[in-house]
Amino acid sequence: MKKGLLMVNTGEGKGKTTAALGMLLRSWGRDFRVCVIQFIKAETGKWGEVRAAKKLGIEWHTTGDGFTWTSKDMEETAARARHGWELAREKISSGNYDLIVLDEFTYTMAYGWLDVNEVLDWLRKNRPANLHLVITGRSAPEELIAEADLVTEMKVIKHPFDKGIHAQAGVEF
């Protein structure tokens, strides 16, 4: 039995986006057609992963404003999330991809900008059977977890910030 998997990387720990990147690299290594849509994160293009994707020629869209949780203009932030979902639907239903990553997509549902049941309903009707979909972010809604094939929780056991060490370029971003 072969089918596209709906995968979720969630939890408070590191490695949610990073594991999605690893899957992207692995898929790219097999000449899969891949695409990334990043929600929430800013369109700076300075992140290590965005630089890598550019070098690899991987299609990469950033749709967030990068300051969602402290945004002064939540209307703008919510509108960006909805725009990102519009783009995601276009890519998903196109049939042009083998694997699509929706990075930090959980927040759009957790914050109520998108309705999780509407999202899942749309996916059931429009996701090509062989398309792998990877969704990352904290606070994955129960409905999404129930629907997914593979769900991994990344748990913090120890974090360098506890020791006063700052985030490191090339490792965490």
Added chain:
Amino acid sequence: MKKGLLMVNTGEGKGKTTAALGMLLRSWGRDFRVCVIQFIKAETGKWGEVRAAKKLGIEWHTTGDGFTWTSKDMEETAARARHGWELAREKISSGNYDLIVLDEFTYTMAYGWLDVNEVLDWLRKNRPANLHLVITGRSAPEELIAEADLVTEMKVIKHPFDKGIHAQAGVEF
């Protein structure tokens, strides 16, 4: 304060190697000098990640026989692990890298082929201060966790094998 991090991805869930790959991609995107040494896994070169690394020109060594846990010749398996560690020490102490991944390295200590205290002692004395080291695998020894800067546990919440879906090329390998 800037320093190379000792990072461990452990736990029973998916994403340990995959997150290390993501970090590799991110580092590569920043023109870091990176290198991967894979323990345990066979030298087939058919994995998606090995193909990707070849395409990217990333230095990648596989040192395992791929059948460690069912190996009929444990002497051979143990010898391969020790050879891998020899190679790792050479790469680590060379000063030629910014990030090195020791994939599935925990098993060499968990199975007793290498002594965790000797490994840590060697690392304390020989690891360049700015080198990031990523170690993956289940059953990370307590001593390693105590020494590490960042430890993440990957937990299975749901796995497609439960539904009778087989491992998928490009996603899981």
